[in-house]
Amino acid sequence: MYCICCKKDNVLTLLYGEEKVSEEDYIWVEEERVGVKGKVNLRNTNSRMWDNGIVHIIDAGYGSSHDTDQYVIAICDDCIAAQVAEGNLLYYGNYMSKYGVKELVSESKKIFKRKKNLDNFTEETNAYRRQIKVPSLYRTD
Numbered sequence: 155m156y157c158i159c160c161k162k163d164n165v166l167t168l169l170y171g172e173e174k175v176s177e178e179d180y181i182w183v184e185e186e187r188v189g190v191k192g193k194v195n196l197r198n199t200n201s202r203m204w205d206n207g208i209v210h211i212i213d214a215g216y217g218s219s220h221d222t223d224q225y226v227i228a229i230c231d232d233c234i235a236a237q238v239a240e241g242n243l244l245y246y247g248n249y250m251s252k253y254g255v256k257e258l259v260s261e262s263k264k265i266f267k268r269k270k271n272l273d274n275f276t277e278e279t280n281a282y283r284r285q286i287k288v289p290s291l292y293r294t295d
């Protein structure tokens with residue numbers, strides 16, 4: 155699948171004990187409820203393995219002009235690292251382990267807050283400079 159950031163077709167299907175299918179069939183797999191040890195899981199694109207990145211179905215909630223629509227999105231491993239470092243992609247957790255998660259969430263929050271505060275500061279500064287009619291040469295907007 156194409157990465158949403160770098161636009162490269164570099165997030166690839168990873169078949170593991172499954173018969174070979176087209177990438178299209180791999181993405182739009184017929185959803186199936188699968189029971190494992192008394193727990194029922196939904197088998198779809200989200201539960202499939204992908205090489206070199208994340209592929210996931212995202213849902214638009216109420217408030218979006220796309221509300222209730224679902225999309226499949228891919229982001230490659232390199233772009234995940236770069237976007238987390240820039241605060242555009244936020245670390246949320248690990249569904250397999252709690253080891254080191256608290257620290258990674260804390261770091262992601264710090265980057266997020268720094269970016270928001272910097273954006274707010276530059277916007278406020280620019281608004282102030284516009285108000286007092288400072289030439290655009292000295293503004294960042």
Ligand SMILES: [Zn+2]
Nearest residue numbers: 157160230233
């Ligand atoms: Zn990428």
